[in-house]
Amino acid sequence: MTRLLGALARLRPVLGICALALLLLSLSRLGLAGWHHARVTAVDGWAPVLLQGLRVDIASVCLLFGPLAALLMLLPAGMFAWRAVRGVAVVWLVAGFTLLANLELATPGFMQEYGLRPNRLFIEYLVYPREVLSMLVGGRPLECIAVLVLTGLAAWGSARLVRRCWPPDDVPLPGLPVRAVLALLVLALAALGVRSTLGHRPMNPAMLAFSSDPTVNTLPLNSFYSLGDAVRGWLRHEDSAQALYGELPDAEVLATVRRDTGLPAAAFADPAIPTLAARTPTWQGRPKNLVIVLEESLGAQFIGSLGGRPLSPHYDTLSRQGWAFTHLYATGTRSVRGIEAVVAGFAPTPAQAVVKRQRSQHGFFTLAEVLRRRGYDTTFYYGGESHFDNMRGFFLGNGFGRVIEQRDYRNPTFVGAWGVSDEDLLARADSEFARLHAEGRPFFGFVFTSSNHDPFEFPEGRIAPYEQPLHTRDNAAKYADHALGGFFARAMASDYWRDTVFLVVADHDSRVFGRDLVPIDNFHIPGLILxxxxxxxxxxxxxxxxxxGPTLLSLIGIGDATPMTGRDLSDPHISLPGRALMQYDRNFAWLQGEDVVVFQPDKPPSQYRYTPGTGVLRPTALSPALARQAHAQALWGSLAYDRGWYRLPSAR
Structure with a gap:
């Protein structure tokens, strides 16, 4: 018995760290649940959050520290006494605990912005440390300092605990066969803890979801588990819609998607590119220029004429002079998602946006490719560094001939964390458009703003602040509107105005989160054609x-065949009911009228009634026909990407 207890004593440092980790994770979860106490209470969620949360935490510590416990059990006495062995064990335990602590400390800031625990988006941002660090240090300096200090304290405290729990080197031990059995038992218990079930499938986030509130559903997780699940799905390609929502026959998906374009079946004549179809353009004269101004994070909540706060006097004035959309919805919550929708007309998927995916870096359809073949100058205008989110690579590989970015501006009036100000950006774009028009060259300019991005840096003295301090989300939105107004004042006075169609649209809303599986109000964005x-x-x-995309090509007089599955909203013959599709993390929503069908991973679809502006989805009976239609639309993006269908025929 003494020798058996001696062997078990080797587990003291592991058990000590596990106990400390469980305490840390439970306290963090309790704090997050307390922060959202009204929402947790509204769904009777305290017991599921705390009890299921303990289950997730046990799985996490078993995964992190179970292998080390088995190794320590196996080591002979002489090797266990080596300083190197002790050093490796201390680093393993302290690093594991510090990682858990750091992720939990980073969670409130991420959740405040996105309404969820850290997920794949968190990982994607780590690829761009300079931009992200500039954003965090500039916009959240105290939070950054607190996270660094508390992470350091976690490392220091856990190291002291491990050293205090380390057993003496001379404790009596049983023989190798007994230690091997004990090590196998430890591994078996750790594996069971990781699986957390005797069922045929291990525990996963879908099993733990219990409400229609996505924020509450993430509370039982811890941030290490949430990130691990995102990485697992990414590496195993489980973020395809088919893997998450279930399959349908390709023929049914194609028939549904084609029908929703409003085009006749005869319009689709290329079996190699099954959605390739030509449209008769509304404008029948000489093709016009095209300018798209994609506004960073400018949701409807910032637009007075859409019922938002009074931050957009210039946009509101312009909306009375052009074609203003009052119920336009973004497809996602990231800039790259907005880019793929606006520039490529591509439907959202639960995977990364195609801007960053490998097989879409060349030969993938964009508006720029259509117009480049027509002899247009195709240029991307940006105030920051275009490598961010792989924009430069995607654009230059898919029809854009030039990229103008931060390094191309001489003596800009203002430079912040995300590059030159919107005024500098739009002034440069205006000068380029005037030059190209004077040279007689048709042009497509895609202009992407950035001033309305955390940490909300912009030149002083340009606007009357909406609030104090100056560098806030609302003031940045008001500055973005100021810069937009100046651009259109110059454009309307220019020679190129009458020959150009302009689109102003947001990439997504700011801080998209809510109580519903898909917070539809936060997908509402402005859209204006001038x-x-x-x-x-x-x-x-x-x-x-x-x-x-289809609407803009129609308005500038381009009827070339494209694979876009959206509708030409200028076509008076299309009488289908309005609809929008939205991807919120791994949930997909199909909005048609007041009906919303939502798909979640590994769950049956659910249907709701939605009234714009209320932010509330009311459960209702599922319509099988509508669910089937939504299902096909949810699958289309992944199917088209996997099969290489979203492209133009090779140029002749």
Missing amino acids: GGGIAPRRDDRIASQIDL
Whole structure:
């Protein structure tokens, strides 16, 4: 018995760290649940959050420290006494605990911005340390300092605990066969703890989801587990829609998607590119120029004419002079998601946006490729570094001939964490458009703003602040509107105005989160088409970002065949009900009228009634036909990407 107890004594440092980790994770979860106490209480969620949370925490510590416990059990006495062995064990335990602590400390800031625990987006941001560090240090300096200090304290405290718990080197031990059995038992218990179930599938986030509130559903997780699940799905390609939502026959998906374009079946004549179809453009004259201004994080909540705060006097004035969409919805919550929808007309998927995916870096459809083949100058205008989110690589590989970025501005009036100010960006774009027009060259300019991004840096003295201090989200939105107004004042006075169609649209809303599985109100964005020949109108139809590409080509007089599955909103013959599609992390929503069908991973679809502006989804009976339609649309993006269907025929 003494020898058996001696062997078990080797587990003291591991058990000590595990106990400390369980305490840390439980306290963090309790704090997060207390922060969202009204939402947790509204779904009777305290017991599921805390009890299921303990289950997740046990799985996490078993995964992190179980292998080390088995190794310590196996080591002979002489090797166990080596300083190197002790050093490796201390580093393993302290690093594991510090990682857990750091992720929990980073969680409140991430959750405040996105409404979820750290997920794949958290990992994607780590690829760009300079931009992200500039954003955090500039916008959240105290939070950064607190996270660093507390992470350091966690490392120091856990190291002291491990050293105090380390057993003496001379404790009596049983023979190797007994230690081997004990090590196997430890590994078996750790494996059972990681699986956390005797069922055929191990525990996963879908099993733990118990409410229609996505924020509450993430509370039982810890951030290490949440990130680990995101990485696992990424590496195993489980973020394809088919793997998450279930499959449908390809023929049914294609038939549904084609029908939703509003085009006749005869329009689709290329079996190699099954959605390739030509459209008769609305404008029948000489093709016009095209300018898209993609506004960073400018959701409807910042637009007075859409019922938001009074931060957009210039946009509101412009909306009375052009074609203003009142119920336009973004497809996602990231800039790259907005880019793929607006520039490529591509439907969202639960995977990364195609801007960053490997097989879409060349030969993937964009508006720029269509217009480049027509002899247009195709340029991406940005105030920051275009390598961020792989924008430069994607654009130059798919139809854009030039990229103008931060290094191309001489003596800008203001430079912040995300590059030059919107005024510098838009002034440069205006000068380029004027030059190209004077040279007689048609152009497509894609302009992506950045001033309305955390840490919300912009030049002083330009606006009357909406609030104090100056560098806040609302003031940045007001500055973005100021810069937009100046650009259009110059454009309307220019020679190129009458020959150009302009689109102003947001990439996504800011801080997208809510109580529903998909917070639809936070996908509501402004959209406005202006230019020579564009009559003022207010369009109250529900529309999606993927509809903008077909509509713009129609308005500038380009009828070339494209694989876009959105609708030409200028076509008077399309009488289908308005609809929008939205991807929120791994949930997909199909909005049609007041009906919303939501798909979650490994769960049956659910249906709700939605009233714009309320932010509430009310459960209702599932319509099998609508669910089938939504299912096909949810699968389309992944299917088209996997099969290489979203492209143009090779140029002849």
